[in-house]
Amino acid sequence: MKKLMLTSALLCGSALALTACQTVEGQMQTGNPLDQPALKSTLKATDGSDREVGQLFLRPVDDGVQVYGKLMNMTPGATVALHIHETGSCANMGKAAGGHFNPDNNPHSNPDDMDGHAGDLPNLTADEDGIATVNYVNKKISAAEAGKYSVYRRAFIVHAGADDYTSQPAGAAGDRIACGIIEKN
Ligand SMILES: [Cu+2]
Numbered sequence: 001m002k003k004l005m006l007t008s009a010l011l012c013g014s015a016l017a018l019t020a021c022q023t024v025e026g027q028m029q030t031g032n033p034l035d036q037p038a039l040k041s042t043l044k045a046t047d048g049s050d051r052e053v054g055q056l057f058l059r060p061v062d063d064g065v066q067v068y069g070k071l072m073n074m075t076p077g078a079t080v081a082l083h084i085h086e087t088g089s090c091a092n093m094g095k096a097a098g099g100h101f102n103p104d105n106n107p108h109s110n111p112d113d114m115d116g117h118a119g120d121l122p123n124l125t126a127d128e129d130g131i132a133t134v135n136y137v138n139k140k141i142s143a144a145e146a147g148k149y150s151v152y153r154r155a156f157i158v159h160a161g162a163d164d165y166t167s168q169p170a171g172a173a174g175d176r177i178a179c180g181i182i183e184k185n
């Protein structure tokens with residue numbers, strides 16, 4: 001067991017093995033370890049640089065869909081919003097992704113509010129190295145490839161500021177600084 005943990009730590013320390021590390025971490029944290037992520041998204045800066053910001057994974061767990069992964073190259077210490085937006089396009093500096101994914105026509109809210117947008121997610125805070133860890137179970141979405149609550153071919157958006165979980169229609173989180181379309185893993 002000690003040896004196994006050491007191997008995990010080494011994997012997590014290697015940039016090349018980052019994807020494997022994230023998968024291992026996700027499996028350790030919640031759900032059935034045999035379930036592989038069904039969907040993934042590679043997020044890139046919307047400033048025209050095409051700079052990769054990180055990868056997020058989605059997989060079904062008992063009570064919803066686990067969203068997990070790491071975002072990098074963020075402003076150290078910054079707290080910013082992350083949402084799932086309704087349209088799978090990152091064009092026009094992320095504006096083409098449209099509004100928050102909202103299949104039940106609810107108001108914007110705290111992500112844990114079952115009567116809020118399905119696409120609402122908790123704010124992220126970057127550490128001193130500019131890395132933000134994402135690990136959240138969203139109970140209002142599906143990782144299936146079709147259906148009313150499916151997030152397949154929708155888009156993650158990272159904003160320049162934090163979501164206040166109150167302002168309509170999108171939490172007053174500011175510009176869209178990174179975007180990634182949700183694809184099959
Ligand atoms: Cu957003």
Ligand SMILES: [Zn+2]
Binds near residue numbers: 100108117169
């Ligand atoms: Zn919202």
